Amino acid sequence: MKIKPLSQSPFPNTAQNRLLKAALFDRDEALIYWEEWKSTVDFEEEVDHGSYRLLPLVYQRLYKQGYEDELSGRLKGIYKRSWMENQQIFHHVSEILKLFSAFDIPSIVMKGIPLSFIVYQNVATRPMSDADILVPHVKSGDAVQILKNEGYIPANEAILEHDLEFGRGMGFEDASGRELDLHWRAMPDSIKNSKESDFWDWAVPIEIKGVTAQRFSFTDELLQTVVHGMRKNPEPPIRWVADAFLLVENHGEEIHWERLLNYAQRYKVIIQLQEGLSYLVNEFHVDIPEDVQNKLHHCSPGYAERVVYRHAQRIGDNRKKVSFPERVYTFYARFLRQSADTNIFRMHIDFLKYSITRVIKKYSQTDGLR
Amino acid sequence: MNIQVNEPHIVHETIDGETILMDLRSGNYFSIEKSGAVIWEILIQTANVDTLIQKAGELSNPGQSAQVRSDIQNFVEKLLSEDLIREAERNEAPEITEEMLNSLKRAVTAMEALEVNKYSDMQEMLLLDPIHDVDEKGWPEPKKNNDKE
Numbered sequence: 130m131k132i133k134p135l136s137q138s139p140f141p142n143t144a145q146n147r148l149l150k151a152a153l154f155d156r157d158e159a160l161i162y163w164e165e166w167k168s169t170v171d172f173e174e175e176v177d178h179g180s181y182r183l184l185p186l187v188y189q190r191l192y193k194q195g196y197e198d199e200l201s202g203r204l205k206g207i208y209k210r211s212w213m214e215n216q217q218i219f220h221h222v223s224e225i226l227k228l229f230s231a232f233d234i235p236s237i238v239m240k241g242i243p244l245s246f247i248v249y250q251n252v253a254t255r256p257m258s259d260a261d262i263l264v265p266h267v268k269s270g271d272a273v274q275i276l277k278n279e280g281y282i283p284a285n286e287a288i289l290e291h292d293l294e295f296g297r298g299m300g301f302e303d304a305s306g307r308e309l310d311l312h313w314r315a316m317p318d319s320i321k322n323s324k325e326s327d328f329w330d331w332a333v334p335i336e337i338k339g340v341t342a343q344r345f346s347f348t349d350e351l352l353q354t355v356v357h358g359m360r361k362n363p364e365p366p367i368r369w370v371a372d373a374f375l376l377v378e379n380h381g382e383e384i385h386w387e388r389l390l391n392y393a394q395r396y397k398v399i400i401q402l403q404e405g406l407s408y409l410v411n412e413f414h415v416d417i418p419e420d421v422q423n424k425l426h427h428c429s430p431g432y433a434e435r436v437v438y439r440h441a442q443r444i445g446d447n448r449k450k451v452s453f454p455e456r457v458y459t460f461y462a463r464f465l466r467q468s469a470d471t472n473i474f475r476m477h478i479d480f481l482k483y484s485i486t487r488v489i490k491k492y493s494q495t496d497g498l499r
Numbered sequence: 500m501n502i503q504v505n506e507p508h509i510v511h512e513t514i515d516g517e518t519i520l521m522d523l524r525s526g527n528y529f530s531i532e533k534s535g536a537v538i539w540e541i542l543i544q545t546a547n548v549d550t551l552i553q554k555a556g557e558l559s560n561p562g563q564s565a566q567v568r569s570d571i572q573n574f575v576e577k578l579l580s581e582d583l584i585r586e587a588e589r590n591e592a593p594e595i596t597e598e599m600l601n602s603l604k605r606a607v608t609a610m611e612a613l614e615v616n617k618y619s620d621m622q623e624m625l626l627l628d629p630i631h632d633v634d635e636k637g638w639p640e641p642k643k644n645n646d647k648e
Binding site: 172173176181192193201202203204205206207208209210212213216217220252253338339 | 507510512514515517519521523526528624629630631633634635636637638639640
């Protein structure tokens with residue numbers, strides 16, 4: 130099944146597509162796209178945050194290899210700033226990992242940090258704003274308490290208890306503004322189908338500033354990258370294309386496609402994988418085995434998956450202003466995202482029960498619809 | 500004296516003839532350019548300050564040996580005083596290679612002041628927009644007043 134991306138989908142627009150190709154393709158081809166990008170985008174006015182975050186990679190791939198123009202100084206500066214900010218994040222996360230380790234809490238570093246170390250193999254080329262750490266669900270309460278003891282404030286204390294049971298994780302910030310996303314589930318989808326050992330079973334060690342933690346296998350990292358990227362976000366989330374491209378280009382032989390498909394089916398994220406991998410193949414010629422593409426093409430997502438995907442495309446994450454109907458839609462989609470049921474009638478009976486429980490909680494505490 | 504980078508607190512990278520360093524404890528950011536970046540690279544690879552100074556003196560332009568030696572000595576002292584390097588525990592140091600000597604010769608024959616530029620106001624640095632608020636050298640050099648529109 131093919132779902133046509135909506136106009137406000139997380140897929141790159143024409144300019145972003147050119148910039149990605151300038152950052153990822155071989156030098157000669159990349160330079161053509163870079164010149165095209167520069168001639169169509171006003172560098173002073175039109176660089177969105179998603180595009181800005183690709184510029185250190187462009188600097189690394191083109192300018193550090195001898196290319197020069199009027200933007201050389203500023204691109205070098207953007208690269209240096211990313212280097213400095215990422216060094217601080219690595220240092221910060223190593224302190225947290227050390228603490229978790231002292232309390233026997235296993236940790237997986239997610240997203241930008243392992244990608245920087247293992248896939249980009251460069252401190253600056255994959256800018257990030259915070260660190261993401263996954264801990265086992267059974268240790269989530271302990272991890273939260275440790276962070277609180279260290280002065281970290283959860284982003285939403287009112288729903289922390291609820292999210293520890295049903296959610297994926299929560300953002301924390303300390304007094305100096307350092308941010309950390311603590312996750313206790315690797316995927317927010319189809320929680321009832323998940324096992325505690327999922328993702329952890331293939332995790333491999335990684336050393337961050339002298340502290341040993343774990344990272345996802347390349348297979349699981351690719352799944353996370355594509356699924357997380359397929360969501361609308363105020364900050365154009367186009368970086369998922371670069372992450373996935375480099376993951377497959379540099380570590381394609383280590384990707385176990387059967388596991389990727391199995392997890393995608395079990396976690397009900399088939400549409401994200403269909404759409405994401407198709408885009409990578411069609412636009413960026415990423416080498417995805419044909420039988421994997423065929424198998425994906427023949428998968429039929431269920432009702433809940435389609436609603437969840439549509440919601441991710443229309444509303445997505447981190448939106449600041451959300452209308453009441455959109456809040457209800459989000460509440461509904463989040464319930465379906467966690468549900469493992471395939472029976473639509475039973476699913477909606479469960480939704481009704483869950484809604485009543487949440488409404489009662491809202492009026493008995495200071496909680497609200499999410 | 501043998502030296503080493505003051506790791507793990509000091510991180511560094513040399514990019515296009517400029518070495519950038521950061522002290523993760525204080526948040527201070529440093530930049531060393533041109534000849535200084537070359538000397539930094541050789542210094543951290545060979546580790547032996549005395550050998551580096553001696554070779555730099557021998558390779559410098561006639562009549563400038565003493566000045567070059569003194570400049571490098573001051574440079575190393577500045578690096579030590581900023582805690583960017585420290586005395587090494589080990590006594591042995593790797594040999595200076597032919598390639599390093601060639602780089603060193605180019606650096607000392609065209610040597611400008613060996614400066615360690617320090618940026619200690621992190622807040623100010625982070626407020627500086629790397630696209631609009633910087634001069635032609637890029638972040639973290641702010642646009643000069645007369646460059647501002």
